[in-house]
Amino acid sequence: MPDANVVVFDFDLTLTRWETARRFFKGLLRRQPWRLAALIVALPLLAPMLLVPRTRRLPMRCAVWLATFGRSREAMQALAQAHADAVFAGDEALFIAPAVARLREHLVQGDRVVIATGCWEPLARALLVHGGLGEVPLVASTLRPLCGGWVSEQHCLGENKIPMLAARGCAPPWAMAYTDHHADLPLLRHSAQWCLVSPTPDCLQRIETALATRAQVLAWRG
Template identity: 70%
Template structure:
């Protein structure tokens, strides 16, 4: 039997309507004002770090640490499940209907579909379960404990997606890739065919210049 073609989907803003991890950790911060106060007090240090490309991720990591401080891994996982229930009960759809339809079409055609995302793994898994996509393989970011909170362990973003997918049994090249973001250029370079989902102008220009071809655009978020 021949090996099924591998199709890689990004998650946030490709299959979903928003940045799921960002929304989750912001929710954790807002629910307890003292956590927000910790971030505000650190702003004199965080703002200069945000201004520099090579340190821009540090303020985000600090915010995640503040949101998770004092919480166990089990408690965070339970909060992720509760958050998934909450957003699925809200007025705004979590998943993009056209994205889910495209993913299911690939499955129906016998393709091997895998989702590779920078979202935190337990959160992405909880959201996929509520959409009925729990059986789709997921390669996602992980956290590790640090000084009473949690920080990034492996961030499934950009170049990191390549080895993380390979470790899970999905080495390049891939047949098709779907993404919304220029950070996934390494993914596109290793895919025979690729699509951009409602890309921003700057993103579109950079990817087309780098790939030296016109992008195939899917306006799922613009529909």
């Protein structure tokens, strides 16, 4: 559908009720106490990095490396699938019903919908399949092996979303974008229309100030 309108949805906290990758990797750390203990030992070194914008993401990357150390690609993919199975076997709904309904409305209208997310691709895909959205194109983060663990390869976040979407045949400008976070400002700048899903007050202020316009807010998370 080369002439269709492209509609970009963020994933975490836009279509979902929680940050999926964070919950997944926390679960991996907790599965084996030694991993969590190693992270706690490293905290005095990692915590100060959170105060500096340039190094703010390093503690999270270290946590992901510790959570994945010693695990093969096949083992990681199996763990992602098992996590998705457990999420949908539980009582707490992952997907936000109004958000999914809106996504499906776009599909019915003939729009070309794509999900762009910082979540790890195998995990996001497994969750989408469980949620009945497995047919929706997905552009997501990837990991690469490093010293026995896994670290970020392509992080589908902020400015990075633009070339990653373009590489998958969804180059800007886009007709519509949905997100919950000001990290997606680059995405919004290239979208003819956009909506914020239950943004925090700080997020709302940042985006409205940066784009010099009032946001359309969708209170889908209550």
